[in-house]
Amino acid sequence: MARILLTGATGLIGGAVLHQALDREDDVTWVCLVRCGNVEQGRQRVAARLERFTDPFTAQRLARKIEIVPGDFTRADLDMDPRLDACTHVLHLAADTSWWGGERVFRTNHDGTLALARRAQSMAGLQRFLHVGTAMICGADAPSLVEETAYPAAEARHIVGYTESKAATETSLAAQFPDLPIVVARPSIVVGHATLGAAPSSSILWVLRAADALRMLPCSPESCVDIVPADWVAETLVALMTKPDLKHDLYHLSAGAAGRTRWADVIAAFEDAEPSDGVRAFRQFDLDRDHTRLRKRFAEVFGLDSASKRAMLRATRAYYAFCALNLTFANDRLVEEGIPQAPSLASYLPVCLANSAAIVEQFVDDMEMFAPASAAPASSPNLPLAATA
Ligand SMILES: NC(=O)c1ccc[n+]([C@@H]2O[C@H](COP(=O)([O-])OP(=O)(O)OC[C@H]3O[C@@H](n4cnc5c(N)ncnc54)[C@H](OP(=O)(O)O)[C@@H]3O)[C@@H](O)[C@H]2O)c1
Structure with a gap:
């Protein structure tokens, strides 16, 4: 029990x-x-x-x-x-x-x-x-x-x-x-x-979709x-x-x-799921040095005409920093316990794309994660519950 x-x-x-x-x-x-x-x-x-x-x-x-x-x-x-x-x-x-x-x-x-x-x-x-x-x-x-x-x-x-x-x-x-x-x-x-x-x-799905729309990666497609x-x-x-x-x-x-998923496989999965956008030509860029390039491209693709889009650019940059790390987390211990392998992102990305809202809307759903320290989160226990619902 x-x-x-x-x-x-x-x-x-x-x-x-x-x-x-x-x-x-x-x-x-x-x-x-x-x-x-x-x-x-x-x-x-x-x-x-x-x-x-x-x-x-x-x-x-x-x-x-x-x-x-x-x-x-x-x-x-x-x-x-x-x-x-x-x-x-x-x-x-x-x-x-x-x-x-x-x-x-x-x-x-x-x-x-x-x-x-x-x-x-x-x-x-x-x-x-x-x-x-x-x-x-x-x-x-x-x-x-x-x-x-x-x-x-x-x-x-x-x-x-x-x-x-x-x-x-x-x-x-x-x-x-x-x-x-x-x-x-x-x-x-x-x-x-x-x-x-x-x-x-x-959550985070919008980052993959934004990277696809921007056609920019801060790392090799093999990472x-x-x-x-x-x-x-x-x-x-x-x-x-x-x-x-x-x-x-x-x-x-x-x-x-x-x-784990290679970026090349993410790109291929987007090509399969959204073939009308054609074959993707991705440009690799340096996240530390090419701030202006990323900003310019972001403005072309999404615009920077609202506070949420400007917040999305900051969040995209921050997520790109994690993407560039090229990390894989060993799972031998789980396998040893008899836990089945997780389905690959490429196998279920089409399902995610099939019921996705617009990329900026998806980001707005995730925006609380990127609020500055001074802003209380919407779920702050100090707020009356009506404000958190
Ligand atoms: N999602 C990921 O990619 C990911 C990856 C690695 C690890 N994790 C870990 O997995 C866990 C769950 O992640 P998640 O993505 O499900 O998080 P989430 O969607 O942001 O949910 C956070 C949960 O924590 C609750 N919470 C926060 N402060 C609380 C408090 N003081 N008292 C009671 N409840 C409180 C929230 O309740 P309210 O609704 O009241 O705010 C909400 O239920 C976290 O520990 C996270 O660090 C997540």
Whole structure:
């Protein structure tokens, strides 16, 4: 009789987890810690996320199967709700994923996770605390094939504060909670859904589409990106959560050397999916030196006539910095556990493109991630709930 405490149920991966898990006939109870004014409001927030995966009726039916505990994980150590005490597992997905959120991101991701871990110490029957980090904690100077155990590393050079906060969290969890059954899962880059395409989220998909529209790459077409779909990540997390014995306590959730995608394959997939745009001639450019070239091309293709387009240019530049790293995250440990290989991006990109909105619209959906440190996120717990819905 598993009782799983889930944080981040209203986010992309949390929604994907619930969408799969709640339809199973098993004896698992999902307890979701959700920021909301009351239980019904929390349930409707989860249902709204589930509606991205299914029809409204099914979303409501699934949302009725969960227990909602209104709350903020960053204050979980002060939350004495007895429904938390009986949890046997914790799946900790919630995070502030903003790239430029400064100190706030560190407070949420690092300090908040430690607060949740302190709360977990009083769950007498706790069997597993699955903490979701990010493979990108390796920073900008990592070797092209990244092994799990090489990170977190004090000398890693982080491109954004978000990855630094996730690295520090792993270090502190290991140092301060040796008594907890902690397992760390680090997804690589999550894009789309293998069967529902862009419907659950267009996060990061817009970057690939923008690169295609710009016909510009900051790296060779032979370099690789490690991309996995949200449904595969969800399925893998549930497997890591429920498997009685695991060989390790740290896993990349990644495409690995066998499943990574060369940029040349991304380009070919776009050509196949959108043949009317013809054969793509990509230009390679230097991200550090050719700012003007990128800006000029962006203005030609998208225009720079609104604040959201200017924000999109800044975000494109930032994502290009990650693309240029040419990283693959080893997945031998997952394979050893018998987890199936993730579907390749090229195999499901056509589904994503088939139900995609315009590129700029897709970016706007993702824009909160790129808000400057001074701007409170729309989901700030300090805002009245009506403003966050
Ligand atoms: N997506 C990726 O490409 C990717 C890649 C690698 C790792 N990851 C990791 O995977 C996890 C989930 O990512 P995601 O893409 O699903 O994120 P997401 O869509 O941005 O969702 C973030 C979730 O965290 C919740 N949250 C944030 N602060 C909270 C707080 N103080 N109390 C309670 N809940 C809070 C949000 O709740 P509200 O709705 O209330 O804001 C939301 O449910 C994160 O830990 C992320 O670092 C993601």
